[in-house]
Amino acid sequence: MQPGDLIASDLGARAAAPGDLDQAWQVLGRVMDPEVPVVSVVELGIVRALAWDAGHLHVVVTPTYSGCPATEVIEADIRQALEDAGFRAPQLERQLHPAWTTDWITSTGRERLLAYGIAPPLGSANKRSLLGDNGSVNCPQCGSAHTELLSQFGSTACKALYRCCDCREPFDYFKCI
Structure with a gap:
């Protein structure tokens, strides 16, 4: 490296343009x-x-x-x-505190989970939910409240496996956490 050379993190640095943040939200x-596409x-x-x-877009990400x-x-x-949208060398920060909660899933996200066949989380991530008192989990296939828990762990650790007693279809429930 020679004096005056840019370090890699400065590559593509620029002043923010009007609309950059709105465009970034649209891109994201x-x-x-990848697990629920x-x-x-x-x-x-x-x-x-x-x-x-x-001079760079800074993105704060909290994993589930x-x-x-x-x-x-x-x-x-x-x-x-x-980067494909033109943001050079975006800076990502993984933030673990506060921990992610299902309360942060948007209403559109909950609707899409349901349409995909995954029962969205009920209520909020409160103590009763964490202790397994989820109330009635409705079947995303037929809407029946007559369901049963098969396993606290479904296809991923953040889901539980249920079965509908009416249509007999198994389904994932996105647990409140």
């Missing part, structure tokens, strides 16, 4: 969760904040839980989508 609204990272509430910092195996894939997808 099209980045889908009908819900965007924005609808899941894992993109916490966007800001312009030192600290051990989520898709975290690196999600961050790579976010970075790639932003």
Whole structure:
């Protein structure tokens, strides 16, 4: 490196243009969760904040839980989508505190989960939910409240496996956390 050379993190640094943050939110609204590909990272509430910092877009991301195996894939997808949209060297910050909660899933995200066949979380991430008192989990296929818990763990750690006693279809329930 020679005096005056740019360091890699300064590559592509520029002043923020009007509409940059709105455009970035729109781009991220099209980045889908790899485990539930009908819900965007924005609808899941894992993109916490966007800001312009030192000439780059700064993105704060909170994974659904600290051990989520898709975290690196999600961050790579976010970075790639932003770079493809013209944001040079976006800076991603993984923020674990406060921990992500299903309360951050948007209403559109909840509707998309249901349409995909996953029962969205009921209520909020309160103590009763965490202790398994979820009330009635309706079947996303037929709407019946006559369902039963088969396993506290479904296809991923953040889901439980249920079965509808009426239509007999198994389904995932996105647990309140």
